Amino acid sequence: MMRWVLRLGSLAAGLLLWQLLTASNTRLWLRFDQLPTVVEVAERFAAQVGGAEYYHDLGSSLARIMTGFLLAAVLGIALGVVVARSRLLGDVLRPPLEVIRPIPAIALVPIAILLFPTDEQGIVFITFVAAFFPILVxxxxxxxxxxxxWEDAVRTMGASRRQVLFRVVLPGTLPGVFGGLSVGMGVAWICVISAEMISGQFGVGYRTWQAYTIVDYPAVIVGMVTIGLLGYLTSAAVELLGRRVTRWLPREALR
Known part of the structure; x- marks a missing residue:
């Protein structure tokens, strides 16, 4: 309870400081007088929550994130195991993957526009690439x-390669895998919002950028807060699932 009190207290203190600086038109090198106040943002947020457009954008962004992230999780885990377990496939697959990995996913937007017939598929592709490499690595x-x-002990008891994979390798790698999934989720949100701003027609990122173009700064802040909440909730869901799946591990292994 005390930890939650501290967390909520720090959040309330930040909001109070924001309100004081913006309401008093403070200029301390940073121009707080240009920002909307907390009250203005709250009023704009209440107005948006009352409309169907807000939830349509939420659903669009979440659908893109989940599609790209799930594809990245499946392929990233599979290829990560393959590259680490097979010397031949590692030599074949790792060079092209390592060449592509440093390229920011958002830099692939022009390629996605050329490759895919619709903007929707291109945005999902950008989301997939963003989450794929943290999970793979x-x-x-x-x-x-x-x-x-571990593997030697199981093999001495007559375990096959398949049994080693499913009873030793995959369970043993779960803490690391879920660490990659959590990082991948965060990076995916950054890139899907950026892709929506560049080539989307709806979604939280598109709506935030549209608000900026019409100088609706309270709506911009509402979009930013929405993005932060969505990213926090989805990452927390991944971490919660990881804790549930790895309950059999010592607590030190989950840190």
Whole structure:
């Protein structure tokens, strides 16, 4: 209870400071007089929540995130295990993956526009790429970090390669995999919002950018807060699932 009181208190203190600086038109190098007050943002937020357009944008952004993220999770975990377990496939797949990995996903927007017939598919592709590489790298490192004695012990008892994979490798890598999933979710949100601003026709990112173009700054802040809440809730859901799936591990392994 005390931890929640501290968290809510820090949030309330931040909002109070924001209100005081903006309402008093403070200029301390930073121009707080140009920002909307907390009250103005709250009023704009209440107005948007009362309309159907807000929920349509929420649904669009969440659909894009979940589609791209789930595809990235499946392929990222699978390829991470394959690259770490097979020397041949690692030599074949790792060079092109490592060349593409440093490229920011948002820089692929022009390629997505050229490749995919619709903007919707292109935005999902950008989301997929953004989440894919953190998941891939975390899975690969988690597989390589497994103590070899675990696999040797199971093999001495007659376990097959399939049994080793499903009973030792995958369970043992779960903490690292969920770490990558959490990071991938955060990066995916950054890129899907950016892609919506560039080429989207609806969604939270598109609506936030549209509000900026018409100089509706309270709506811009509402969009930013919405993005932050969505990112926090989805990342928290991934971490909660990770804790539930890895309850059998010591607490130190989850930190």
């Amino acid at each position: 975390s899975t690969r490192h988690a597989v390589r970090a497994l103590p070899t004695i």
